Amino acid sequence: MRTLKYAILGLINREAMTGYDLMKMFNLELVNFWYAQHSQLYPELKKLTDEGLITYETVLQGQKLEKKLYSITEAGKIAFLNWLKKQDLLEPTPKDIFRLKVFFIESMTKEDILKHFSYQLDLRKEKLERLEATMAQHPYSKTISDVFSPLYGDYIVLKSAIMRERTYIDWLLDCIKEIENS
Amino acid sequence: MRTLKYAILGLINREAMTGYDLMKMFNLELVNFWYAQHSQLYPELKKLTDEGLITYETVLQGQKLEKKLYSITEAGKIAFLNWLKKQDLLEPTPKDIFRLKVFFIESMTKEDILKHFSYQLDLRKEKLERLEATMAQHPYSKTISDVFSPLYGDYIVLKSAIMRERTYIDWLLDCIKEIENS
DNA sequence: AGAGCCATGTAAAAAGTTACATGATTCG
DNA sequence: CGAATCATGTAACTTTTTACATGGCTCT
Numbered sequence: 001m002r003t004l005k006y007a008i009l010g011l012i013n014r015e016a017m018t019g020y021d022l023m024k025m026f027n028l029e030l031v032n033f034w035y036a037q038h039s040q041l042y043p044e045l046k047k048l049t050d051e052g053l054i055t056y057e058t059v060l061q062g063q064k065l066e067k068k069l070y071s072i073t074e075a076g077k078i079a080f081l082n083w084l085k086k087q088d089l090l091e092p093t094p095k096d097i098f099r100l101k102v103f104f105i106e107s108m109t110k111e112d113i114l115k116h117f118s119y120q121l122d123l124r125k126e127k128l129e130r131l132e133a134t135m136a137q138h139p140y141s142k143t144i145s146d147v148f149s150p151l152y153g154d155y156i157v158l159k160s161a162i163m164r165e166r167t168y169i170d171w172l173l174d175c176i177k178e179i180e181n182s
Numbered sequence: 183m184r185t186l187k188y189a190i191l192g193l194i195n196r197e198a199m200t201g202y203d204l205m206k207m208f209n210l211e212l213v214n215f216w217y218a219q220h221s222q223l224y225p226e227l228k229k230l231t232d233e234g235l236i237t238y239e240t241v242l243q244g245q246k247l248e249k250k251l252y253s254i255t256e257a258g259k260i261a262f263l264n265w266l267k268k269q270d271l272l273e274p275t276p277k278d279i280f281r282l283k284v285f286f287i288e289s290m291t292k293e294d295i296l297k298h299f300s301y302q303l304d305l306r307k308e309k310l311e312r313l314e315a316t317m318a319q320h321p322y323s324k325t326i327s328d329v330f331s332p333l334y335g336d337y338i339v340l341k342s343a344i345m346r347e348r349t350y351i352d353w354l355l356d357c358i359k360e361i362e363n364s
Numbered sequence: 365a366g367a368g369c370c371a372t373g374t375a376a377a378a379a380g381t382t383a384c385a386t387g388a389t390t391c392g
Numbered sequence: 393c394g395a396a397t398c399a400t401g402t403a404a405c406t407t408t409t410t411a412c413a414t415g416g417c418t419c420t
Contacts, residue, residue, distance in 0.1 A: 003279055004407085010286045020371050033281035035274060040408060042373055065416045067371060084283055085294060090305045092217060094276030097185055099215035099342060101266055104192045105335035112267060123272045147364040153287035156360075160281060160353045167349040171342045178338075182329040186379080202399050222380060224401055247388045249399060 004044055005053075007034050009072060009080040012054055014150060016071040019045055029154065032131075032161040045070065053079055102175075113179055121172045128165040135162060186226055187235075189216050191254060191262040194236055196332060198253040201227055211336065214313075214343040227252065235261055284357075295361055303354045310347040317344060 011017065011025050019042055026035045036044075045068075048054045053076035056068040072080070098120055105113055135141070140155035193199065193207050201224055208217045218226075227250075230236045235258035238250040254262070280302055287295055317323070322337035 001279075002406090003277070003282070007282060010282075010289070013286075013289065018371075019373095023371095030282070030285065032275045033278040033285065035277070036407095037409065038372080039374080039410080046373095061370075062417055065371065081289065084286055084289055087298060087301050088279060090309060091279060093214045093343065094278070095185070095217070096215040096276070097183075097270060097273060099339045100185070100189055100192075100212070102342075103212065103215065103335040103339050104195075104266055105338075106330060106332040107192070107195065107263065107266055110330075116269060119269050127272060147361050148288060148292075150288040153285040156287075156353075156357050157281050157285050159356075160284075160350075161275065163349050163353050164346070167345050168342075171338075171345050174341075175338055179329050184378090200399075201401095202397095205399095218379095219381065220400080221382080221402080228401095243398075244389055247399065 003034070004036055004040065005048060006080060006083045007036075008041070008044060008048060009053060009076050010084070012070050012072045013077060013080055016069050018067045018069055020067070022070075033157060048076070052076075110179065110182075114176065117172055117176045117179070121169065121176070124165055124169050124172065128162065128169060131158065131162045131165060134158060185216070186218055186222065187230060188262060188265045189218075190223070190226060190230060191235060191258050192266070194252050194254045195259060195262055198251050200249045200251055202249070204252075215339060230258070234258075292361065292364075296358065299354055299358050299361070303351065303358070306347055306351050306354065310344065310351060313340065313344045313347060316340060 007026075007030065008022060011022055011030075017025075019038065022041060022045075023036075023038050026041070045054070045056075049056065049070075052073060054070045054072055056070045058066050059069050061067050098116075101116065108116070135158055138151075138155055138158060139145070140149070140151040143151075145151050189208075189212065190204060193204055193212075199207075201220065204223060204227075205218075205220050208223070227236070231238065231252075234255060236252045236254055238252045240248050241251050243249050280298075283298065290298070317340055320333075320337055320340060321327075322331070322333040325333075327333050
């Protein structure tokens with residue numbers, strides 16, 4: 001389905017950037033719903049260039065260091081907008097190793113079960129805190145923005161990530177309570 | 183990380199079964215947190231057999247049809263339990279194409295945005311209904327079971343899937359309301 | 365001078381998907 | 393007898409991860 005392709009096109013469509021910039025976007029902004037390693041990104045950039053969907057100009061950083069500043073082409077914009085407009089069926093539910101282990105809970109002792117749940121709870125709480133800190137300083141809620149600003153998309157996917165973590169935590173707490181009282 | 187390996191071991195640990203049985207488990211019971219195609223499963227079964235973690239005996243179904251009934255070995259049990267006991271760090275957040283499209287919302291018209299959200303809402307509601315129907319006839323809530331029964335794991339991961347869908351739907355409804363009033 | 369970041373790539377392997385391929389059994 | 397299901401595999405390809413590999417820039 002070439003999803004990475006469209007994620008890249010969408011980002012470059014917003015603003016010209018280098019592969020390194022894209023990596024920062026994936027690791028910082030999109031990390032809650034898409035990501036890639038640089039070893040996947042650079043070959044994909046080459047491919048998109050070959051397909052005529054993006055182009056680059058070489059820019060000098062300092063004396064020698066060359067970086068490639070990618071921009072989207074007209075063909076790239078069309079491809080991106082077509083992908084964006086397309087309605088997709090539901091994806092298969094995401095895989096989740098913790099849930100898989102919980103499924104096999106009958107093979108664990110009560111002690112191990114509670115250890116697993118409380119560790120997972122710690123990790124999830126920490127993650128939720130990070131997300132909430134990000135939200136607290138998010139520009140969308142701080143400025144007079146409207147839903148047609150690029151910030152709005154960023155804002156609502158962050159909100160969804162927070163809601164998702166809270167639900168996961170609620171579930172963990174439910175389970176812990178039920179298991180402790182057994 | 184060979185997660186499929188442990189999913190298989192865990193299932194065969196519960197009860198001897200064929201590759202076909204395993205596929206049914208993946209498609210019906212584990213689908214909310216793990217799954218695989220049969221083209222991935224059969225080679226993995228061969229590999230696990232070579233590794234001495236499972237063995238099989240050939241059983242005749244009817245006159246000619248041979249099926250392989252797999253059982254777990256002692257080494258398999260140990261490998262499974264070690265995996266189960268290990269505490270893992272959080273996985274990266276699952277990828278989500280719909281959220282990715284929402285991130286790029288500023289490139290859509292209000293009309294297209296609302297079309298996307300309402301279609302996604304329909305799909306998610308349908309999925310939630312299926313999950314709730316499954317829950318309604320789930321044996322754990324119907325019989326006098328305790329948390330150490332194999333049914334309990336099944337039951338709580340189903341509960342988590344329902345909570346997850348509800349949260350997704352809540353988020354969609356939030357967004358729709360906010361966008362409509364803009 | 366050294367740490368941390370900027371910047372870009374390739375190679376090899378693992379994991380996962382889609383398509384190809386075949387044949388038996390069961391039940392109505 | 394035909395449809396649905398049972399049953400098992402391989403081939404080709406795509407996607408993703410981990411490791412290898414190199415070198416410049418900035419700031420203290």
